[in-house]
Amino acid sequence: MTAYLITNVSVVGxxxxxxxxxxxxxxxxxxxxxxxxxxxxxxTGLVALPGLVDLHTHLREPGREDxxxxxxxxxxxxxxxxxxxxxxxxxxxxxxxxxxxxxxxRLGREAALVDVQPIGAVTVGLAGERLAELGAMADSxxxxxxxxxxxxxxxxxxxxxxxxxxxxxxxxxxAQHAEEPRLTEGAQMHEGEVSTRLGLIxxxxxxxxxxxxxxxxxxxxxxxxxxxxxxxxxGSVEVLRQAKARGVRVTAEVTPHHLLxxxxxxxxxxxxxxxxxxxxxAADIAALRAALADGVLDAIATDHAPHAVEDKECEWAYARPxxxxxxxxxxxxxDVLGPxxxxxxxxxxxxxxxxxxxxxxxxDPAPGVPANLTLIDPAARRTIEPAELASRSRNTPYARMTxxxxxxxxxxxxxxTVLDGKAVK
Amino acid sequence: MIKHLLSGGDLDxxxxxxxxxxxxxxxxxxxxxxxxxxxxxxxxxxxxxYEDSTRTRISFEAAAxxxxxDVINFSAKGSSVTKGESLKDTALTLQAMGADAVVVxxxxxxxxxxxxxxxxxxxxxxxxxxxxxxxQALLDAYTMxxxxxxxxxxxxxxxxxxxxxRVARSNVLLLSTLGAKVTLVGPPTLIPVDIAAALAPGTDVxxxxxxxxxxxxxxMMLRVQRERMNDSYFPSAREYAxxxxxxxxxxxxxxxxxxxxxxxxxxxxxxxxxxxADSPRSTIVEQVTNGVSVRMAVLYLLLxxxxx
Numbered sequence: 001m002t003a004y005l006i007t008n009v010s011v012v013g014x015x016x017x018x019x020x021x022x023x024x025x026x027x028x029x030x031x032x033x034x035x036x037x038x039x040x041x042x043x044t045g046l047v048a049l050p051g052l053v054d055l056h057t058h059l060r061e062p063g064r065e066d067x068x069x070x071x072x073x074x075x076x077x078x079x080x081x082x083x084x085x086x087x088x089x090x091x092x093x094x095x096x097x098x099x100x101x102x103x104x105x106r107l108g109r110e111a112a113l114v115d116v117q118p119i120g121a122v123t124v125g126l127a128g129e130r131l132a133e134l135g136a137m138a139d140s141x142x143x144x145x146x147x148x149x150x151x152x153x154x155x156x157x158x159x160x161x162x163x164x165x166x167x168x169x170x171x172x173x174x175a176q177h178a179e180e181p182r183l184t185e186g187a188q189m190h191e192g193e194v195s196t197r198l199g200l201i202x203x204x205x206x207x208x209x210x211x212x213x214x215x216x217x218x219x220x221x222x223x224x225x226x227x228x229x230x231x232x233x234x235g236s237v238e239v240l241r242q243a244k245a246r247g248v249r250v251t252a253e254v255t256p257h258h259l260l261x262x263x264x265x266x267x268x269x270x271x272x273x274x275x276x277x278x279x280x281x282a283a284d285i286a287a288l289r290a291a292l293a294d295g296v297l298d299a300i301a302t303d304h305a306p307h308a309v310e311d312k313e314c315e316w317a318y319a320r321p322x323x324x325x326x327x328x329x330x331x332x333x334x335d336v337l338g339p340x341x342x343x344x345x346x347x348x349x350x351x352x353x354x355x356x357x358x359x360x361x362x363x364d365p366a367p368g369v370p371a372n373l374t375l376i377d378p379a380a381r382r383t384i385e386p387a388e389l390a391s392r393s394r395n396t397p398y399a400r401m402t403x404x405x406x407x408x409x410x411x412x413x414x415x416x417t418v419l420d421g422k423a424v425k
Numbered sequence: 426m427i428k429h430l431l432s433g434g435d436l437d438x439x440x441x442x443x444x445x446x447x448x449x450x451x452x453x454x455x456x457x458x459x460x461x462x463x464x465x466x467x468x469x470x471x472x473x474x475y476e477d478s479t480r481t482r483i484s485f486e487a488a489a490x491x492x493x494x495d496v497i498n499f500s501a502k503g504s505s506v507t508k509g510e511s512l513k514d515t516a517l518t519l520q521a522m523g524a525d526a527v528v529v530x531x532x533x534x535x536x537x538x539x540x541x542x543x544x545x546x547x548x549x550x551x552x553x554x555x556x557x558x559x560x561q562a563l564l565d566a567y568t569m570x571x572x573x574x575x576x577x578x579x580x581x582x583x584x585x586x587x588x589x590x591r592v593a594r595s596n597v598l599l600l601s602t603l604g605a606k607v608t609l610v611g612p613p614t615l616i617p618v619d620i621a622a623a624l625a626p627g628t629d630v631x632x633x634x635x636x637x638x639x640x641x642x643x644x645m646m647l648r649v650q651r652e653r654m655n656d657s658y659f660p661s662a663r664e665y666a667x668x669x670x671x672x673x674x675x676x677x678x679x680x681x682x683x684x685x686x687x688x689x690x691x692x693x694x695x696x697x698x699x700x701x702a703d704s705p706r707s708t709i710v711e712q713v714t715n716g717v718s719v720r721m722a723v724l725y726l727l728l729x730x731x732x733x
Contacts, residue, residue: 188534196623199534199556199594269535313513315533317554 009043013341051083063092081374096121148175183207234287256332271319306393380406433598488720516543562595577604585647601625
């Protein structure tokens with residue numbers, strides 16, 4: 001195992017120092033380190049963060065390997081500064097058994113670019129009718145702790161209550177895709193001025209807020225952990241703020257695209273901007289940014305959703321919802337939050353690692369901790385070219401946008417997955 | 426002239442007026458024994474219809490033929506994703522065949538906008554989903570101008586299922602551009618959110634047909650599909666007709682000169698009674714006639730027939 005000496009690097013925004021990585025851990029931190037056997041990396045101008053952790057990634061394998069594989073998605077993640085991703089369950093077959101989650105976990109180990117932590121489905125086949133074998137997934141090699149029907153809401157209140165209660169036995173958490181399905185039948189985009197103009201069926205904010213309100217009450221009633229996926233509205237933020245003030249055990253994530261892009265992007269009818277929940281208004285963006293800063297929103301999660309070209313190069317209504325996110329998330333965070341490195345580390349690494357129970361991740365570089373970290377050049381600016389992304393898919397909403405920040409290197413347990421901005425394998 | 430006609434909002438007042446004036450010239454052709462002009466000889470117009478709409482298709486077909494264009498009717502029913510070829514591949518096929526204009530009717534809002542990315546020719550939106558139907562708005566404006574002599578300052582009530590109506594959206598945009606005042610009337614469930622901000626700031630909304638009628642020059646009734654009943658937009662066809670249908674007594678509350686319009690096809694007895702539909706105030710048949718002239722004007726101007 002090679003050792004790496006990163007010199008003159010700012011750890012989470014602090015004054016420059018040196019980092020020595022050896023045997024999978026951060027061996028030493030301090031100015032003026034020497035290690036003749038180590039590969040030297042000049043960290044001047046770079047910022048080291050604990051490796052990013054994504055609570056919400058669609059890797060598409062098994063089933064849609066034309067759109068993404070565990071390996072290609074892992075590579076995209078590493079290039080985005082991630083060292084761990086939580087793989088959503090809506091694959092084909094659905095990750096609703098120990099067998100499928102173990103398959104995804106094993107593929108992640110084989111790719112060895114990030115830690116792939118499978119999420120298990122809450123209900124069999126995501127059908128919202130009966131619980132999947134949550135305990136079997138928890139006890140499997142994949143050690144599943146987060147369960148989600150993401151893509152579908154666990155809409156049945158009784159089933160949601162039972163799921164929340166049941167997973168307490170193994171400290172599980174239900175990650176809800178909050179969307180009241182009766183209020184979003186046929187919905188194509190945020191319900192508002194733009195949907196009216198474009199003649200597209202609206203997805204009203206209340207469809208998200210009503211489910212979050214119900215679920216925080218259920219979680220409070222049964223004393224369970226609830227996580228809310230991809231919060232997109234100002235109203236949802238207020239529901240969460242009140243619940244947290246009461247001490248409800250709820251956490252919530254927001255996507256980079258909901259922090260940056262508004263529903264006006266739909267005006268071209270280019271389905272690259274179609275996503276679920278949909279892009280909202282500038283007022284929602286302002287509320288989400290404020291909530292991310294004050295902690296009502298706990299984490300930035302990408303909802304990286306690769307789709308094959310033919311599923312996006314079509315009429316808006318027929319396109320699949322979702323956008324790529326892994327390779328651009330840090331840049332969007334930097335754009336939206338500015339160089340607030342401690343906040344970025346908190347929302348993109350420490351807190352998501354804690355929510356997911358990934359004990360080796362989300363720890364600032366310090367002597368003895370696992371060397372899961374990423375190096376960022378905050379001064380760099382790059383123009384996003386879809387063809388240059390490592391994902392198998394091309395559905396980035398940031399095509400030809402120039403964004404701040406570039407991932408220079410990523411280390412997973414002391415091994416580089418990215419060096420000089422390029423994937424090592 | 427603009428290249429594509431995708432939205433009623435694509436036209437400024439001058440461009441819209443040019444189309445209406447050209448349509449008036451085209452209308453004189455219909456009165457001749459030989460109803461044909463050589464303007465688009467050698468040009469190819471494709472009618473690409475993903476929805477059944479005999480009325481609109483034959484109107485565009487008649488318009489193109491009267492201008493001597495070669496017309497290809499391409500009926501591609503059913504969704505392009507679930508069955509058969511994608512819209513993009515169809516577009517590339519039409520492009521390869523040298524279509525100078527593609528007239529497209531599609532159940533998905535925005536499909537003509539997508540198509541316009543993939544063909545070099547002009548795209549004319551002949552109705553897309555619940556979005557727009559700009560040539561319908563042009564023929565409606567033409568009909569109003571013919572009957573009432575002007576558009577600026579007219580007060581127009583558009584009544585019914587505005588939420589799902591492409592006719593309403595195009596009319597609000599175009600009529601506002603041309604200086605008319607539009608009031609949208611219907612049950613609150615069928616009026617889309619933020620409609621004035623979305624389309625034209627001066628647009629009014631009313632939930633009460635009776636109070637709107639005495640002050641309008643034009644009342645335009647929209648078709649209400651019976652299946653809306655099953656989705657709780659309103660309790661029953663009978664209650665809808667009672668509150669928002671135009672019958673004889675309501676028609677008599679209109680000012681003397683006011684006209685009654687309907688884009689067709691009508692649900693007689695639902696949004697409009699036969700007494701009203703067949704009355705002298707009704708312009709419903711004229712609208713069909715004017716549709717051909719207006720579509721001739723649109724094709725002629727978009728394809729630069731005047732420049733050849």
